[in-house]
Amino acid sequence: xxxxxxxxxxxxxxxxxxxxxxxxxxxxxxxxxxxxxxxxxxxxxxxxxxxxxxxxxxxxxxxxxxxxxxxxxxxxxxxxxxxxxxxxxxxxxxxxxxxxxxxxxxxxxxxxxxxxxxxxxxxxx
Numbered sequence: 589x590x591x592x593x594x595x596x597x598x599x600x601x602x603x604x605x606x607x608x609x610x611x612x613x614x615x616x617x618x619x620x621x622x623x624x625x626x627x628x629x630x631x632x633x634x635x636x637x638x639x640x641x642x643x644x645x646x647x648x649x650x651x652x653x654x655x656x657x658x659x660x661x662x663x664x665x666x667x668x669x670x671x672x673x674x675x676x677x678x679x680x681x682x683x684x685x686x687x688x689x690x691x692x693x694x695x696x697x698x699x700x701x702x703x704x705x706x707x708x709x710x711x712x713x
Contacts, residue, residue, distance in 0.1 A: 590634075592636060593634065593654065594635075594636040594637075595635070595638070595643075595701075595703060596642070596643060596644065596700045597635055597637055597638065597639060597640060598643055598700075598701055599700070600624055600626055602700045603637050604621075604637075605712065606671060606675050606676055606699050607626065607628055607635075607699075608703070609669050609670035609671060609673055609674040610674070610676065610699075610707075611624050611628055611656065611660075611667070611669050612666075612670065613666030613670060613695070614643070614657070614659070614665075614667055614707055615623050615659060616630055616656065616660045616665050617629075617630075619632070619633050620633050621644070623638070624638060624669055626638070627659075635654075637688070643668050643701050644701075646698075647702075648704070652675070652703075652704065653696075653703070653704035654705050654706065655694075655705075656705070656706065656707050656708070657708065657709075658708055658709040658711055660711060661682070661693045663709065664707045665682045665695070666680050670694035673707070674696060675700045676697040676699055676700070676705075677699050678697060679696035679697050680694070682694070682695035693708070693710070694709070695704055
């Protein structure tokens with residue numbers, strides 16, 4: 589449905605450290621970089637991270653979050669660890685979420701600007 593998503597951030601350098609560490613284990617890298625703009629994806633850019641004068645204020649009750657597909661449960665674990673190492677906050681440790689589905693393995697973090705980010709793997713084992 590979506591070609592890409594764009595988010596505004598206060599500091600692309602801090603966001604680059606965070607998203608590089610969080611997304612690399614999922615198979616996504618920074619494919620485009622220019623002053624104030626980063627583009628992440630696998631074959632093409634699907635997430636743009638751009639400097640913004642007024643990023644969306646953090647609101648834990650907004651329901652807004654971004655979920656990235658993960659190839660393995662181990663990659664979900666690595667996503668979580670990398671995100672926390674590079675300035676993210678824990679919002680749900682890696683594990684099965686039986687309420688979401690029998691094989692719903694996910695981890696949740698908050699990026700340096702307050703965006704809620706998830707990695708999910710539906711593979712068994």
